Amino acid sequence: MYLFIVNPVAGNGQGRKVWSQVEASLHQRSIPFRVEFTKRSGHAKEIARIAASQGNVSAVVAIGGDGTIHEVGNGLVHTEIPVGFIPAGSGNDFSLAQKVPSHPEQALEQILKHHVRRVDTADLGGRTMIGFAGIGFDGRVAETVNRSPMKGHLGRFNYIWSALQTLVRYQPTETTLTIDGKPYTYQGVWLIAINNTPYYGGGMKICPQAVNTDGLLDVCCVSNLTRNQFIRIFPSVFTGRHIHHPSITLFRGKEITITSPTQSIIHVDGEVIGKTPLSLAVQPQSLSVLHPWEESS
Numbered sequence: 368m369y370l371f372i373v374n375p376v377a378g379n380g381q382g383r384k385v386w387s388q389v390e391a392s393l394h395q396r397s398i399p400f401r402v403e404f405t406k407r408s409g410h411a412k413e414i415a416r417i418a419a420s421q422g423n424v425s426a427v428v429a430i431g432g433d434g435t436i437h438e439v440g441n442g443l444v445h446t447e448i449p450v451g452f453i454p455a456g457s458g459n460d461f462s463l464a465q466k467v468p469s470h471p472e473q474a475l476e477q478i479l480k481h482h483v484r485r486v487d488t489a490d491l492g493g494r495t496m497i498g499f500a501g502i503g504f505d506g507r508v509a510e511t512v513n514r515s516p517m518k519g520h521l522g523r524f525n526y527i528w529s530a531l532q533t534l535v536r537y538q539p540t541e542t543t544l545t546i547d548g549k550p551y552t553y554q555g556v557w558l559i560a561i562n563n564t565p566y567y568g569g570g571m572k573i574c575p576q577a578v579n580t581d582g583l584l585d586v587c588c589v590s591n592l593t594r595n596q597f598i599r600i601f602p603s604v605f606t607g608r609h610i611h612h613p614s615i616t617l618f619r620g621k622e623i624t625i626t627s628p629t630q631s632i633i634h635v636d637g638e639v640i641g642k643t644p645l646s647l648a649v650q651p652q653s654l655s656v657l658h659p660w661e662e663s664s
C-alpha cells in the first residue's frame with residue numbers, strides 16, 4: 368500500500384490542492400492508499416520513520432517541496448522503503464532532477480509505473496542531505512526565500528528575487544574547503560554548493576554533472592568576483608555554462624569540510640540549518656527512490 372505524506376502548506380497551499388487531484392485519481396483507479404498530513408516542521412520525518420518501522424507500506428509518496436522531500440528522505444534513509452515525489456512546493460529542485468512531471472496526475476502516473484533505484488545521500492552528522500546544500504550567499508538566499516511573504520506566490524522567481532536582494536549586501540569571505548583530506552583556501556568566496564543532483568534554487572544548474580548514483584558529491588566554489596562580475600555570470604547558472612568561468616572551481620569527493628573565519632549560513636535541501644563549520648560524508652546508495660520505468664528499461 369502507498370502512504371502519501373502531504374505538506375498542506377507547501378507552495379503556499381499548493382500541497383493541499385495537489386493532493387485533492389491525486390486523491391480523486393487514486394479513487395478513480397481504485398488504488399488503495401493511506402494519507403497523512405504534516406502538522407508542523409519535522410512531522411514528515413516522524414511519519415516516514417514510523418511507516419518504515421511498521422513495515423506495512425510498500426512506498427511513501429511525498430507531496431510538497433524540497434523541504435518535505437528532505438524530511439521524508441531523512442525518515443527513510445538506510446531503509447528499503449522507496450520514496451516518490453509529487454511536486455507542490457515553490458522550488459521543487461529534487462523533483463526536477465528526478466524528471467518528475469509538474470502536473471500531479473502525470474506525476475502519479477509515473478509513480479504507479481515505477482521501478483526502484485538506490486541513490487546517494489550525504490550525512491551531516493545526524494542529518495541527511497538528499498539533493499543539495501549551499502554555504503554563504505546561497506544560505507543567505509535560502510533564509511530570505513523562507514522568510515518571504517511572497518514565497519508561495521512567486522514560485523521559482525522568488526529565488527531570483529531573493530538572490531538579487533542578497534546580492535546588494537553580501538560580503539564574500541575567505542573559506543577553506545577540505546576535499547577527501549586535501550585543503551583548498553580561497554579568498555572572496557561568494558558561495559559553495561554541494562550537490563548530489565544538478566539543480567538547486569528553483570532550477571539553477573549549479574553542478575551540471577552531478578549524478579546521485581556515483582558515490583561522490585559534486586562541489587562548486589564561486590570566488591574572487593566583483594559584484595558586477597557576479598551579476599554578469601549569474602544568468603549562465605540556469606544553463607550550467609557558468610562552470611567555464613575562471614572564478615568557478617569544481618571538485619568531486621566523498622568527504623567535504625567547509626570552514627571560514629567569518630561564519631557563513633548553511634542551507635540543506637533549501638532549509639537553513641546553521642552556520643559553518645560544516646562536514647559532509649557521502650552515503651552511497653542509501654535511499655530508495657521511485658524512478659520512471661521508461662528511463663531504465
Ligand SMILES: Nc1ncnc2c1ncn2[C@@H]1O[C@H](COP(=O)(O)OP(=O)(O)OP(=O)(O)O)[C@@H](O)[C@H]1O
Nearest residue numbers: 377378405406408431432433434435456457458459
Ligand atoms: N502543517 C505545517 N505547518 C507549518 N509548516 C509546515 C507544516 N508541515 C510542514 N511544514 C514545513 O513547511 C516547510 C516548507 O515545506 P516545503 O519546502 O516542502 O515547501 P516549499 O517551501 O513551498 O517548497 P520548496 O522548498 O521546494 O521551495 C518545511 O520546512 C516543513 O517542515
